[in-house]
Amino acid sequence: MTTESDITPSAADRHHPMLKLALELGPLLIFFFANLRGPWLVERFPALSELGGPLFVATALFMAATVISLIVSKVVLGHLPIMPFVSGIVVVIFGSLSIYLQNETFIKMKPTIVNALFGVALLGGLAFGKSLLGYVFNAAFQLDAEGWRKLTIRWGIFFLFLAVLNEVVWRNFSDDFWIAFKVWGTMPITIIFTLAQMPLIMKHTVTPAGETEN
Structure with missing residues (x-):
């Protein structure tokens, strides 16, 4: 099994941009829908009641959708x-613990752990002179060393911000609000942050070797 580690997107990524987006957002949307319509799902599929309340049903379907999305990504796009x-690994581990122990805390802390992990990895990598951002995002652009350094710092801090934000939301608001925020709050915030980085990206973009500017 291989994971994507090239900062330049593969041909499959360029040919299937909407599929790639669907594979990343699909599991979250299923998580949101399953929690919202938990009783309806249990009524039609009684076996789901064995999992527990709506959040646990949503967690199980989230896990299944995540695994399926990874399989499709590997088969169609050729990489993970x-x-x-x-x-996905954290989803499966913490989702399983949540259902087995009937404790919602595990799945609620998943975004905290994932975002903190990436934030620490990005900032920690810089401490050793390595910019890991290209490996994380499979970026569609080429930057000079200073551009990657600045962008890595910004994304590292942003990931840590998301980790803290998730803790604030799930500890102080209802389950429904937390799940809705995961889908309709975190994603817009991330998109806005990404767009805000475009001036930096444009300033530090370089032409890859072997290519010429038009």
């Missing part, structure tokens, strides 16, 4: 993107 792969 590092970020979804690591996140």
Whole structure:
């Protein structure tokens, strides 16, 4: 099994951009829908009641959707993107613990752990002179060393911010609010942050060797 580690997207990534987006967002949307319509799902599939309440049913379906998305990614795109792969491992481990122990804390802390892990990895890598951001995002651009350093610092801090934000939300608000925020809050925040980095990216973009600017 291999994971995507090239900062330049593969041909499959470029040919299937919507599929890649669906594979990343699909499991989250299923998680949101399953929690919202938990009683309806249990009514139609009584076996799901063995899992526990709506959040546990949603967690089980989230786990299944995550595994399926990784399999499809491997078969169609030819690789496992590092970020979804690591996140998927944490989903399966903590989701299983949540259902087995009937303790919602494990699945609620999953975003905290994943975001903190990436934040520490990015900032820690810089301490050793390594910019790991390209390996995490499979970026579609080439930057000079200073650009990667600055962008890595920003994303490292942003991941730590998301980790703290998840802790604040799940510890102080309802389950429904937390799940809705995961889908409709975290994603827009991430998109806005990503767009805000475009000036830095444009400033430090370099032309890959062997290519010429038009």
